[in-house]
Amino acid sequence: MMKTFAELNFPGRLIAVEGLDGSGKSTQIYLLKRWLEAEGIKVYFSEWNSSELVKSATSKGKKRELLTPTTFSLIHATDFADRYERHLLPLLRAGYVVLCDRYIFTAFARDVTRGCPPDWVRGIYNFAALPDSVFFFKADLEVSLNRILEGRPKLKFFEAGMDLRLSADPYESFRIFQGRILEQYLAMAGEFKFIVIDANQNVEKQQSFVRKVVGERINLARFRRRRPLPLPPPLPPDSKVKDTEEDLAA
Amino acid sequence: MKKPMTHAEGARKGRHYYGHGIPRFPLEDLVGKLIVVEGADGSGRSSQIARLVDWLETCGHATVQVGLKHSTLVSSELAKAQEGNILSRTTLSLFYATDFADQLENMILPALKAGFIVLSDRYIYTLMARDMVRGMDEAWLKNLYGIALEPDAVFYLSVEPQELVQRNLAKNAALDYWESGMDLGLSRDMFDSFLKYQTAMQAAFRQLRKNYGFTVVDGNRPVGSITKELRKKIRALLVEK
Numbered sequence A: 001m002m003k004t005f006a007e008l009n010f011p012g013r014l015i016a017v018e019g020l021d022g023s024g025k026s027t028q029i030y031l032l033k034r035w036l037e038a039e040g041i042k043v044y045f046s047e048w049n050s051s052e053l054v055k056s057a058t059s060k061g062k063k064r065e066l067l068t069p070t071t072f073s074l075i076h077a078t079d080f081a082d083r084y085e086r087h088l089l090p091l092l093r094a095g096y097v098v099l100c101d102r103y104i105f106t107a108f109a110r111d112v113t114r115g116c117p118p119d120w121v122r123g124i125y126n127f128a129a130l131p132d133s134v135f136f137f138k139a140d141l142e143v144s145l146n147r148i149l150e151g152r153p154k155l156k157f158f159e160a161g162m163d164l165r166l167s168a169d170p171y172e173s174f175r176i177f178q179g180r181i182l183e184q185y186l187a188m189a190g191e192f193k194f195i196v197i198d199a200n201q202n203v204e205k206q207q208s209f210v211r212k213v214v215g216e217r218i219n220l221a222r223f224r225r226r227r228p229l230p231l232p233p234p235l236p237p238d239s240k241v242k243d244t245e246e247d248l249a250a
Numbered sequence B: 001m002k003k004p005m006t007h008a009e010g011a012r013k014g015r016h017y018y019g020h021g022i023p024r025f026p027l028e029d030l031v032g033k034l035i036v037v038e039g040a041d042g043s044g045r046s047s048q049i050a051r052l053v054d055w056l057e058t059c060g061h062a063t064v065q066v067g068l069k070h071s072t073l074v075s076s077e078l079a080k081a082q083e084g085n086i087l088s089r090t091t092l093s094l095f096y097a098t099d100f101a102d103q104l105e106n107m108i109l110p111a112l113k114a115g116f117i118v119l120s121d122r123y124i125y126t127l128m129a130r131d132m133v134r135g136m137d138e139a140w141l142k143n144l145y146g147i148a149l150e151p152d153a154v155f156y157l158s159v160e161p162q163e164l165v166q167r168n169l170a171k172n173a174a175l176d177y178w179e180s181g182m183d184l185g186l187s188r189d190m191f192d193s194f195l196k197y198q199t200a201m202q203a204a205f206r207q208l209r210k211n212y213g214f215t216v217v218d219g220n221r222p223v224g225s226i227t228k229e230l231r232k233k234i235r236a237l238l239v240e241k
Helices: A025-038 A052-063 A069-093 A104-113 A118-127 A141-149 A170-188 A203-217 B045-058 B075-084 B089-113 B124-133 B138-147 B161-172 B190-212 B223-240
Strands: A013-019 A043-047 A097-101 A133-138 A195-198 B033-038 B063-067 B117-121 B153-158 B215-218
Touching (some): A025 A097, A025 A133, A025 A203, A043 A069, A052 B075, A069 B089, A104 A118, A118 B138, A141 A170, B075 B089, B215 B223
Parallel strands (some): B033 B117
C-alpha cells in the first residue's frame, strides 16, 4: 500500500485539492496559499500539467488531436513525474508545505473514464507517495457544469472528452464526461481518505473550514521560515556565485 | 495480468499483448508480422535491418520500419530533454514510454492490421534494460509496458563490450554519452564507463530474456553470415502462417 509523506518521515507535508472543473478548488487552494504565506510558512504551489519540459509535447498532442487514451495518460504521467522528482520531492525533503492543485487522483479518475485499466494507471503512479491531506470539493454536477458553461466558452477537444465520442455536441459531451469523472472520484473517496468539502457553500465558509483542518493536522510552527540570516560578506566582483535563498540553507 | 510466455527460437504461436494492450486493435486483426532487432549501438542493428528490408521487399513483402524516438508526439521534446540531461529517471522512462505508445498505436498496429512486415529497430526491451540498469523496478516496467504487443520474433544481436567500443570508435571516433551510461556516474573516464555500462546492459538483457524469451544472435561474426541466419529464421516465420 502506498504511504503518505508523513508516514515516510519526510519533514515536509503535501496537501492536494481534487474535484471537477468548476468546483472552486483552485480558488480554495489559492486562498490557502495566501494564508500560509502570511503565516510565514515555507510553501510551494504546483499545478497539474505544468512541467515546462513536457508542456510543448502535451500542447502539440492536444492541438493536433494526436492523443489516444494511452498516450494521454502517459504524457500526463511524464509531466507529473517531472514535477514530482524535480520540485516536489526536494521541497518536501527541505521541509516545505507543498500545495498541489490536482494530484494522482485526477489521473486515476480521468484515465479510467477514458478506458485505461485502473490497475495499469495506478501501477504507473505508484512511485508517488500519497498526500498528507486531500480536500475533495464536491459540488452538484449541475453547479460545476454551469460555472464552466455559463459563458459558453469554447471547450477544448480533450477537455470536453470529445475523444470518447460520447456526443457530437461538445457541451453534451462535457456533461457526460464530467459526470463519469465524478463517479470515479466518489468511488475512491473512502479508499484515499478524501476530506470532502461541500462546494455548494460560499467561498469564505469553505476556506475557513480548510484552514481549520490544515491548522489541526499540521503543526504550522514547524514550517515557519527562519528569520533572515545576517548578510554574507560581499563577494569579490568577478565571482559567479549567485545569491541563495536563505531558508534553503536551513 | 497474463503470464509472459517463453518461446521457441524465432517463431511464435498466437498473438498476445503483454498486458491489456491496446483494446481498439483486437489481436485477430493484426495479420502482419512484427520483427524486432535489439542490440547496443555498434551491434549491427541498422545494417541488418536495411538488408532485411531489401530482401523482404524483393520477395514482395510490404515493410515498415520503426525505431525509438521517432514519434510525432514527443520525439523532438525527448531529444531536447536528453541533450540537457535534466530529466530524472522516472520522467525519462515515462517520456520514452509515451514515445513508444505513440508509435505503437499510430505506426506498428495499423501497419500490422494492413498486413505489413514491421521491422522495429529496438523495442521495449532496450527501454526496460536501460531503466533496470538505472535502478527502476522491473515489476513497475512490466506493468507500464503491458500495452506492448508481443513480437513474432525478437533477435538480440549480442556483441562483446570490447568489440562494441572498437566499432563505435571506428565509426564516430567518439563514444555516445548515453550509450556510455555517463549519467550513472560509473566512471568519469568515458571508455571505462562505456565498458561497465554495456556489461550492465547485457546483464539486464539476460534478466529480461527469462520473461520475454528472445533469440540471441552472435553479433561478433561478419555481417553477411548474420544476415543469412536472420533470413533463415524469418523465412520459417513467414511460411508458418
